[in-house]
Amino acid sequence: MRRNFLILLIGLIVLAPVPFLTDTYVLRLGTTALMYVSLSLAWNMIGGFAGYPSFGMAAFFGLGAYASGILQVNGFAGPVGWIGAGLVGLAFALALGAVVLRLRGHAFAIATLVVAEVLKEITNAWNSLTGGGMGLNMPYQKMDPIAGARIYFYAMLACATISLAATILVAGSKLGFALRTIKQNEDAASMVGVNTTTAKVIAFALSGALGALVGGVYTSWINFIEPADVYDPLFSIKPIVMVLLGGSGTVFGPVLGAAAFLLLDEIVWRNFLETHTGILGLVIVLLILFLPKGLGSLSWPRLLQRSAR
Amino acid sequence: MADTLLEVSNLSTGYGDVQVLWDVGFDITRGETVCLVGSNGAGKSTLLRCLSGLIPATAGGFRFEGREMAGRSPQDIVAAGIAHVPEGRRLFGPMSVHDNLLLGAYLRHDKDGVRRDLDRVLSLFPILAQRRNQAAGTLSGGEQQMCAIARGMMNNPKLLMIDELSLGLAPQVVEMLSETIRAISKDGLSVLLVEQDAITAFELATRGVVLDSGRVRLIDATAKLAENPAVQEAYMGLA
Numbered sequence: 001m002r003r004n005f006l007i008l009l010i011g012l013i014v015l016a017p018v019p020f021l022t023d024t025y026v027l028r029l030g031t032t033a034l035m036y037v038s039l040s041l042a043w044n045m046i047g048g049f050a051g052y053p054s055f056g057m058a059a060f061f062g063l064g065a066y067a068s069g070i071l072q073v074n075g076f077a078g079p080v081g082w083i084g085a086g087l088v089g090l091a092f093a094l095a096l097g098a099v100v101l102r103l104r105g106h107a108f109a110i111a112t113l114v115v116a117e118v119l120k121e122i123t124n125a126w127n128s129l130t131g132g133g134m135g136l137n138m139p140y141q142k143m144d145p146i147a148g149a150r151i152y153f154y155a156m157l158a159c160a161t162i163s164l165a166a167t168i169l170v171a172g173s174k175l176g177f178a179l180r181t182i183k184q185n186e187d188a189a190s191m192v193g194v195n196t197t198t199a200k201v202i203a204f205a206l207s208g209a210l211g212a213l214v215g216g217v218y219t220s221w222i223n224f225i226e227p228a229d230v231y232d233p234l235f236s237i238k239p240i241v242m243v244l245l246g247g248s249g250t251v252f253g254p255v256l257g258a259a260a261f262l263l264l265d266e267i268v269w270r271n272f273l274e275t276h277t278g279i280l281g282l283v284i285v286l287l288i289l290f291l292p293k294g295l296g297s298l299s300w301p302r303l304l305q306r307s308a309r
Numbered sequence: 310m311a312d313t314l315l316e317v318s319n320l321s322t323g324y325g326d327v328q329v330l331w332d333v334g335f336d337i338t339r340g341e342t343v344c345l346v347g348s349n350g351a352g353k354s355t356l357l358r359c360l361s362g363l364i365p366a367t368a369g370g371f372r373f374e375g376r377e378m379a380g381r382s383p384q385d386i387v388a389a390g391i392a393h394v395p396e397g398r399r400l401f402g403p404m405s406v407h408d409n410l411l412l413g414a415y416l417r418h419d420k421d422g423v424r425r426d427l428d429r430v431l432s433l434f435p436i437l438a439q440r441r442n443q444a445a446g447t448l449s450g451g452e453q454q455m456c457a458i459a460r461g462m463m464n465n466p467k468l469l470m471i472d473e474l475s476l477g478l479a480p481q482v483v484e485m486l487s488e489t490i491r492a493i494s495k496d497g498l499s500v501l502l503v504e505q506d507a508i509t510a511f512e513l514a515t516r517g518v519v520l521d522s523g524r525v526r527l528i529d530a531t532a533k534l535a536e537n538p539a540v541q542e543a544y545m546g547l548a
Contacts, residue, residue, distance in 0.1 A: 174415075181401055181412060188399035191361060192460065193387030193416040 001172035004251055008164050015157060019150040027149040031221065033262050034156035035214055036242060040254035041163035042210035043239040046203045048249040049176060051183030052101070054204070055236045056112035057211050059119050062231035064089045064212025066123060068219040069136045082155075082216040089212020090205055097204035101197070104186070113236070120231035135226030138219065152221040159217055163210050164255065170206070171251050179203055183249065245287060247294025256295050314339045314499050315360075315391075315468055319369030320379070322359045329355045330523045332369065337468065342490070342500040344510035344531065346544055347520035353503045354396055356520070357470050360501075361393040362386040374467070388416050392466035396473045396503075398457040402446030406437055406456055409445045413463030422465065430459040433489055451482035458486070462493065469493070470501040475509055487513055507544035511535045519544075 019027055039057055046052050067088040068081035076084070100111045123130045130136060141148075170176045178199040181189035190196050219225050238261070239254075246257020264283055269276045291297060315337040323329040329352045337343050345353045358364050360371060362383040370379030373389055381389075392413070400409050410430065414423045431438040434455040440448060445456055454474070461469050474490070475483040483506075490513055494500050504510035511517060511531040519527040519540060527534065534540050 177412075178415075180404075184401040184403060185399055187363065188395065188401065189412075190363060190383045191387070191393045191395055191399070192412050193384050193464065194412075195382070195384045 001168060004168040004171075005165075007252070008161065008168065012157070012161060019153050024146055024149045027146075027153050029262070029266070031149070031153045031156045033259060034153070034160045035218065036238065036258040036262060037255050038156065038159040038163045038214045039211060039235065039239040040242040040246070040258045041160070041167050042207045042214070044167065044243050044248065044250075044254045045170065045207040045210070046200075047207075047240060048243055048254070049170065049179035049183065050200055050203050051249070052200065052204070053105070053109045053240075054112045054207065055109050055233075055240075056096075056115050056208075057239050058231050058233055058235035059112070059116035060089045060093065060208045060211030061215035061218070061235045062116060062119055062123070062227070063092055064215030065219045065225050065230040066130060066136070066215075067212065068216030069138065069225050070129060072138050072220065073136060075139075078220045081220065082213060085216025085219075086209050086213035089215075090209035092212070093205040093208025094201065096208070097201045101200045101204060113233075116231045116233065116236060120227045123227040123231070130227075133227065135224055135229075136219075138223045152217070155217045155221070156214075159210075159214050160255075162213070164251075166206060166210065167251055167254075170203070175199055175202060180249070241284060243294075245284060245294060247296030250294070250296050253294050253296040260295055312339045313337070314341075315371060315373050315501070317360070317369075317371040320356075320359065320366055320371060321368040322355065322364055322366045324355075324364065328367070328523070330359070333520070333523075333525055334369075335518045335525060335528055337499050337501060339467075340494065340497050340499055341516065342494045342502060342514045344502040344504055344514035344517045345520055346504065346507050346510055346517055346534075346540075348543070349505075350522075351520040352523040353520055354472055357393060357395075357472050357501070357503060360386075360470065361391060384416065387464060390464075390467035392461035392464045392469050394457045394461040394469065394471040396476065398453045400445040400448075400453055400456055400460070403444055405442050406445050406448070407441045409456055409460050410437070410463050413460035414465075417465070423463070426463055426465055430462050433462075433492065434459055451478050451486070454478060454482075454486060455489075458489070462498075466498070468499045468501060470503075472503045474502060474504055475506050483509060507540070 018030060039061065043054065043057050046054050064085035068085040071081040071084045072078060096115065100108060103111050124133050126132070178189065178194045181194055182196050182199060186196055215230060218230070242257035242261045243254045244257070245261055246255065247253025265280055268280045268283065272279050313336050317336065318334045320333040321328065321330055333356060345356065347353050355364070359366055362381055362385070366379040370377055372378065373391060376389070378386055378389060401412065410427060414426065417423055436452055437456055437459055440452060445453065448456060458471065474486060487509060490500060502510060502514055511534060514531050517529065517531045517534045518525060519534065527540070
């Protein structure tokens with residue numbers, strides 16, 4: 001655990017000066033990457049450690065985005081909105097988890113998938129609070145664009161740091177151990193005395209709180225949210241792909257996967273403007289096919305050995 | 310009845326609308342080994358699942374050390390001292406033997422006691438000490454059964470419930486496991502043994518409960534059961 005925190009610290013030291021060395025294009029890319037790193041780590045809590053295939057990340061992201069947006073429109077400062085978003089996400093995940101975590105496998109996946117759709121419809125219909133389909137504009141803030149870009153880079157960096165620190169703590173704790181036993185054999189876990197319900201609900205609540213926190217920061221960063229944007233099913237699916245790409249149920253796999261996915265996305269998009277989604281999909285399918293345990297499972301010494309032969 | 314450990318009375322349970330057990334009643338004295346005999350589908354495994362809290366009782370209940378335990382969670386039941394060695398072993402395949410054993414002590418906080426029990430089960434099953442860092446899924450069937458029993462014992466239980474001790478194992482391995490069961494019951498541990506092979510079961514246990522279509526048909530000393538013509542015909546392949 002100490003080694004993992006050391007890696008996190010080194011990562012922070014490397015990333016800290018970035019906003020003062022680059023332009024807004026790179027900053028925007030970096031902020032997006034940190035956002036997906038956080039979402040991947042959040043999904044990994046329930047999907048990776050416990051093996052529960054949640055498709056609910058968009059629900060938490062959107063809920064957090066709107067909680068933060070509504071607080072800010074009503075005069076609260078950005079950070080208050082973000083913390084509020086995290087708390088709303090936590091409460092919602094606790095309530096939702098108590099119900100849907102009774103399901104397993106495909107049934108659980110479908111149940112979580114529809115939650116974002118339901119929330120989207122409610123947000124659309126609740127005009128007085130959410131602005132409905134017109135979306136929600138954040139209060140205008142007079143800020144230099146580069147200063148704004150820097151602030152939100154650091155805000156997302158904070159989200160990613162919190163997510164990674166939580167992941168490291170969970171992975172090294174009794175809770176992490178319990179989640180891994182649930183993934184391997186839930187009945188047997190129960191038989192040796194693991195309180196499977198509590199462990200699952202905590203993991204789901206952490207996942208939801210982190211997802212909502214990221215959504216809350218997203219609102220401030222983008223300044224405008226609408227239901228179809230923040231409840232986009234892609235917010236559910238991309239983190240799953242990233243985690244699978246990097247290594248499910250590991251600590252740094254989600255970080256690696258999110259970075260690799262966005263790097264590939266950017267490279268493919270630049271070179272194949274017309275067909276880039278198709279080619280990106282193909283590359284990811286191939287990677288997952290040949291590296292089922294993710295990029296994190298690549299052993300560089302062995303690769304070098306093999307190529308030397 | 311001197312010092313009853315487990316007392317099951319009028320226990321009924323099932324899965325949804327399907328009732329599996331009707332009015333099951335028997336008891337286990339401290340230190341005693343009792344076997345449950347019955348054909349496929351008689352409800353043996355269901356009874357164990359109910360006693361370990363995995364499925365709720367629909368009627369009746371069971372008392373463990375005088376405390377009513379029906380309706381309690383599996384965690385409470387494990388903490389009270391009932392360990393379940395499930396059918397088909399149910400080990401955590403990718404985890405090491407060592408981690409599987411420690412999982413049996415998941416609810417315990419006495420580190421010294423856990424270490425002592427770890428040494429004890431490793432001396433009971435020396436092969437597990439050799440395979441300590443190997444993934445449990447790579448063990449042979451017999452070794453996996455040993456690992457599952459050792460995992461159950463890591464909880465330092467008062468009652469060890471073993472489902473299908475001999476299923477799919479070589480006779481030599483069954484003989485070895487039987488020796489171990491005798492050794493641990495000599496240490497004062499009560500064992501509830503579910504076994505299809507009635508001959509093995511009768512050798513190990515002092516009393517037997519015969520379950521038929523979800524109802525208790527007979528309870529008697531195993532020596533008497535072994536001589537009962539009906540039991541011989543139905544479960545021992547003798548006529």
